[in-house]
Amino acid sequence: MSEQIKHECGIAFIRLRKPLSYYQEKYGTVLYGLNKLYLLMEKQHNRGQDGAGIATIKLNMKPGSRYISRYRSKAKNAVSDIFEYVQNKFVPIQENSPELMKDAEWLKNNVSFVGEVLLGHLRYGTHGKNSIENCHPFLRQNNWMTRNLVLAGNFNMTNVDELLEQLYELGQHPKEKADTVTVLEKIGHFLDDENQQLFDSFKQEGITNVEITEKISTHLNIQKILKRSAKDWDGGYAISGIVGNGDAFVMRDPAGIRPAFYYYDDEIVIAASERPAIQTAFNIQFNQIKEIKPGHALIIKKDGHVSEEMYREPDEKRACSFERIYFSRGSDADIYKERKRLGQLLCSQILEKINYDIKNTVFSFIPNTAEVSFYGLVEGLNHHITEQLRKQLNANKESLTEDLITELLSVRPRIEKLAIKDVKLRTFITQDADRQDMVAHVYDTTYGIINNYEDTLVAVDDSIVRGTTLKQSIIKIIDRLHPKKIIIVSSAPQIRYPDCYGIDMSRMGEFVAFEAAIQLLKERGMESLIEDVYQKCKASLSLPKTEMINHVKEIYEPFTDEEISAQITKIITPAGTNAEVEVIYQTLDNLHIACPDHSGDWYFSGNYPTPGGNKVVNKAFINWKEGNNQRAY
Template sequence: MEPLKHECGVAVVRLRKPLSYYHERYGTWEYGLNKLYLMMEKQHNRGQEGAGIAVVKLHSRPGEEYLYRERAEGNNAIVEIFDAVGKQVKEYSEEEIADPVFAEQFIPFAGECYMGHLRYSTTGKSGLTYVHPMVRRSNWRAKCLAICGNFNLTNVKAIFDEITSKGQHPRLTSDTHILIEQIGHKLDREVERLYRIAKNEHNYQGMDITNFIEAHIDIKNVLKKASPLWDGGYVMCGLTGSGEQYAMRDPNGIRPAFYYIDDEIIVLASERPVIQTVMNVPSENITELKQGEALLINQEGNPRIEQILEPKENKACSFERIYFSRGSDCDIYKERKALGHLLSKDILEAINYDVDNSVFSFIPNTAEVAYYGMLEGMREYLKAEKVRDILALKDKNADSIQKILTRSIRTEKVAIKDIKLRTFITEGKSREDLAAHVYDITYGSVRPFVDNLIVIDDSIVRGTTLKQSILRILDRLHPKKIVVVSSSPQIRYPDYYGIDMSRMSEFTAFKATVALLEDRGMTNLMHEAYEEAIRLRQKPLTEFVPNVVKTLYKPFTAKEISAKIVELLRPEEVRTDIELVYQSIEGLHKAIPNNPGDWYFTGDYPTPGGSHLVNEAYISYFEEYIKIHK
């Protein structure tokens, strides 16, 4: 499949002991930095447009820096960041670097509080300005704030209006810049509340006030006041200059977060196996942050879990399990296998149960686990067929039984992901010719005009890679029939919670549906949906509204849409019979029972913002459609 962009990955590390402890036990005071680096590299799949880190020293003296940040753009950002950190460390002598007490006091990035981020943009905005963590500086350590997150908010304008109504004047309007101003404002109020208590109730003066504030600041109060306005899927992470840290998950649990705590360290990441590998701990020792919860860590390094927002219906993202998260997670591995296994019946129907003349393969590389599940299903079918055939034998001799037993499911690595070819030619036909060679094939793996060829992929979004490369290259083997299997259902609707697919015109399932409406003279439904979407614009953004796009899919079965997709994606020169087999919604939920968020496939958005934005996307699409079809 064509790669999807996903926002984002987070990593939090908090050391609970002095740097000298780690130097003595693990041979280096850089223990925390090393863990942060590993956790970020293990989540490289989640962000290849940029990365950043923030580190806070707890024991800096006035006049010395206490909050350090390093950011970089591009696929190599993690290496660049830690190389830059290493260069700053190497400016000190070997004796100074070997002294953890000196490092704790003077060496940059030698701190106790760490936060890392990997970025995939879903906003189209690029440049270092938009790379997390964002920092809001202040002369008060407790008011100094760095934030990062795996999130996409659907109501940035509402938050912008809220903070500007109170006199703030943000210079940029991206969701992260607006968010840091909103949270920062609430943090200022929390510090000022404690200032009044210290001064008026305890009669503290000077540094006693500062020490009181830093010892009693409660990020729970900040999040309780800021988060009710947030609509979207998110894991928000933050770090103050005085050493308070937090990570909060949205009340529907759309975006994931996992944490591990022992007496030395606290870590949090977007994926569980990252922590398992980096910390070498079993999965049962790692906890998933629940809906609306926050992991809060105070200045002393003591953690607690607080319920910030009341949990809503569980809508944990199913696409995390199908595609984005690492398949090395024990549960995700089982789920992806189940997705493949549950497609067995539909695949058998597509090849008319002719397993003897069929070759099974997969599109590299993310569909490989679903492929193993598909094979299990095929082997179960063949095993049952063998039993029936043996029982039906009238003359049960060794040869006849052996002939049945030697039947097997034929598996080959047919498609090969070639090196990334640079399509430097922009002219249409030449570019298409180059794009066709993104994949290669194993010649001789299929008997021409005899074998069916079944290839499984994890999902089909735009269909571009299928049309430009996969179908063309598979056709060179001259199979009797090509069956392309998607382990996920038809992707019909945009995402607004952190995955880069927000335009209706991108989805091959939607384009096929529009084509069917045109073929059958039913485009009046498109006009009616547009008029309804315009009417629903008047509804408050905090209120759920009907998804008008659903009405366009309603007249057609999934099989009708799949057949039309084949028509749209079939390259002109390909004459082989092609069929698409998609996962069902029922199969999706059976395979992935704990991540029921399925709005990509059903259009059932978990937040009001999503329901409004899908209608806005349709309005934009239809207005462009009308211009073209005048």
């Protein structure tokens, strides 16, 4: 994506199933878990660079001993900052008593973060303030070990107001209106309730309070707590939590919107937002790693027992397709194949637009994230060339000459790297004129490889959201190469609707496809439709969310995809551009062919996987119409 979009956070969970001394003996360090947590987080740093945090819990500590440690950072390199802080705990020990670094029992009893249960989080702030208080993990503290709760997640809830009202009804008064706090307190309430029920039950049996504490720890029903907590949640989420006694869970939303993967053996339990992070950090094979099923939770009890249990009836699986197109790392084998397939499926559209003139066309890609799709496009082009060669050889087999064979074999795609990310816009440039001039130079280009006014330039982008970088920078720069035509190709379909499940795309006015549709309505004297949709959206707010429909779809219905693409082309083409410019988008049907197991396409289709999505899109349109720049949830 040539313009940065902030998106989902990342979670990293580790549970050591053996005593710490086992890891010292086998791997040569008591800090095996911490070292692996660092790797697991670093391999997911693409998922959050606004902040990070870790928490650890020590099992079976004596009363009065500290057993929960947490540290969060919003430093530029937050993960490194956190683990440098942790490492400094061990520096004086290493320098003064190095033999103690091999003493697992001593380290556990005397140094923070030396625990068996570890949780890490990488944060991308979609709307919240970028402060330490907004960094996960969140901590709910209590003197009762089994009432403490550590929580971190990758999620957004669409119905925070409703959930907040439920907390009021339970007698709580949360300190702020945020989905993270709301989720923490909701789980915390039912954790408290489960504790109290167990306490009352065991008390009736005449058991002492000290014995009851141990029995509660053994009998806590995590599935039941999650089932009661998540009953009314509407959103996309992968949430990990640890209870103070060491019980832990990783839960995934019923539609499987947000990703969550896990692996376990007799030594360790691992969970993360991305499969390659687990593969790389622990050298585990692709087919050994499982995906948490929608509506299920991976539950790890204090005694190390692992199970995957349903806490809420799964909906139709609508896993986020944007994960596959852009957000997740392409080192995942399936994602890599899907991105290549997206490029291959664009081939026929592109060939038609260049009139099959491969000889006079240069193919390239814009941001690095589009590179894999570009490889797929090249494979598609090579397949087309091979088919054409076969046909021509058959047609001319009676009159083949050396010259003709040489000419036929010389046809191949002209592949070049044209746009190179060069500088970042500095915040001290404050005047609009200066700022726009700086933006125009964010990318640099390679000169001397285009035949002036003869070649067509095809540049692949993985998605186009606002189109501002294309207009202010990329097209201006590559137009200096003097191509006859510039074709910008998006491997994703037109982004038309806001997200409300974790990605920073919540305002209608930010989408160039929406801007194009509004312009077309005005140009064709159909402005009354805008008011009609506005009134329908307003009226829908009084309905139960289960009865709401996405009225914003009507804005796009009068136009074909090609008409909107043509209008987008006008919008993103800078004044003074000499080359002809055209924008091509992936089709929705081809997206589903490329990513068959990830049908969550609401950004493109407007088909939201939860009722709250329809409420959000209607509210986003109302906000746009009223000039309100706030988010819609």
